[in-house]
Amino acid sequence: MAAIKTGLIGFGRMGNFYLEEMRKSGKFEVVYICDVNEEACELARRVAPEAKVVSDEQIIFDDPEVQVVGLFALADSRREQIERAFAAGKHVIAEKPIADSMENEWKAVELAESTPLLSTVNLYLRNxxxxxxxxxxxxxxxxxxxxxxxxxxxxxxxxxxxxxxxxxxxxxxxxxxxxxxxxxxxxxxxxxxxxxxxxxxxxxxxxxxxxxxxxxxxxxxxxxxxxxxxxxxxxxxxxxxxxxxxxxxxxxxxxxxxxxxxxxxxxxxxxxxxxxxxxxxxxxxxxxxxxxxxxxxxxxxxxxxxxxxxxxxxxxxxxxxxxxxxxxxxxxxxxxxxxxxxxxxxxxxxxxxxxxxx
Structure with a gap:
């Protein structure tokens, strides 16, 4: 199977971890890294020259070649990103919590359970x-x-x-x-x-x-x-x-x-x-x-x-x-x-x- 084309949104501590492990796996190709912080973008350009570094996450959602999005920014952004990812036909890997309030978390669950697209969350002890x-x-x-x-x-x-x-x-x-x-x-x-x-x-x-x-x-x-x-x-x-x-x-x-x-x-x-x-x-x-x-x-x-x-x-x-x-x-x-x-x-x-x- 060809490498899974992936976009990472949020390139702080966890975004860095995912980049490293996805590279090691040989299963993923990180084609985009998105962050609104210029310092994070500069770091991404240096450590992942093969990826396109952007500050507008919509570019990732709009690219039909991207199969998976990783959501590693702050929790207040995740519910909307999950909705946009599924609407764009993308599979989702998210950090926890999956939203910034219980109302939004259960909305995210409803979205995930009403689509055939794959989703998961980093409850790392289970792994x-x-x-x-x-x-x-x-x-x-x-x-x-x-x-x-x-x-x-x-x-x-x-x-x-x-x-x-x-x-x-x-x-x-x-x-x-x-x-x-x-x-x-x-x-x-x-x-x-x-x-x-x-x-x-x-x-x-x-x-x-x-x-x-x-x-x-x-x-x-x-x-x-x-x-x-x-x-x-x-x-x-x-x-x-x-x-x-x-x-x-x-x-x-x-x-x-x-x-x-x-x-x-x-x-x-x-x-x-x-x-x-x-x-x-x-x-x-x-x-x-x-x-x-x-x-x-x-x-x-x-x-x-x-x-x-x-x-x-x-x-x-x-x-x-x-x-x-x-x-x-x-x-x-x-x-x-x-x-x-x-x-x-x-x-x-x-x-x-x-x-x-x-």
């Missing part, structure tokens, strides 16, 4: 080797009946005001990935929940949240997420894991953003697997998307717009519930400014906002 390994282990019956799903992701990460304008507080922008993966493990829909959060540094929105509850099939969950984990510590660290508990055995994973360790303790098997972490797993997403286009049959492992909308909606619901449950404020804005100042000059750390260089 990870470690979660797939654990899910396969569960399917073998090694842990008995699934009972409890525990997910934790705490890092220094993005500080308030550093990029969550349209994506929401940390538990929505980042945490919706963990809401999604808990639902993916349970193979059921959320039924009950109780959330507690804290407004760190007296910021207006909570930056740490823990939620526990049940799914309709009785599986219990707890999710903890926050970008508050030692922001001003001399040496930064993090705490990220998944802990899957069955009636007979367990499976768990930890990672250091370089290497992931999976431990499987089943009734007949015990394994300890160590492999590279895999980052955002964009290579896997692109490979599955290309395979779906080539075969004409959607890969069942591709996340859907509906998956993204459900994860987004429940992340918002959990945040709303936390606001009703005594949302304390701890710390002060002076500490937050010290964090921001430190992050402006840091060379190594978590979720740093790297400056573009041309």
């Amino acid at each position: 990870s080797w470690y979660h797939k390994t654990i899910k396969d282990f569960i399917a073998q019956g090694e842990i008995g009946e699934l009972a409890i799903v525990r997910v934790c992701h705490m890092t220094p990460g993005l500080a308030p005001g550093e990029g969550h304008e349209y994506e929401g507080p940390a538990f929505h922008d980042c945490g919706m990935h963990y809401v999604d993966i808990a639902r993916w493990y349970a193979c059921s829909e959320f039924k009950t929940w109780h959330a507690q959060a804290v407004r760190m540094w007296n910021y207006k929105d909570p930056w740490w949240l823990q939620c526990h509850g049940t799914f309709e099939n009785g599986v219990v969950f707890d999710i903890t997420q926050g970008h508050v984990y030692g922001q001003l510590a001399q040496t930064q660290t993090h705490n990220s894991y998944v802990d899957i508990i069955g009636t007979q055995g367990i499976a768990r994973m930890t990672h250091d953003f370089k290497t992931a360790v999976v431990e499987l303790h089943g009734v007949t098997q015990t394994h300890r697997l160590i492999q590279p972490y895999g980052g955002k797993n964009i290579d896997v997403l692109c490979r599955r998307f290309a395979r779906s286009l080539e075969s004409g049959e959607r890969c069942r492992e591709l996340p859907s717009f509906r998956d993204a909308a459900i994860a987004s909606e429940y992340a918002w619901r959990f945040l709303e519930d936390a606001r009703r449950n005594d949302l304390p404020s701890i710390g002060n804005l002076g500490e937050l400014e010290a964090i921001r100042e430190r992050r402006r000059t840091m060379k190594n750390g978590y979720g740093l906002l790297h400056q573009r260089h041309v």
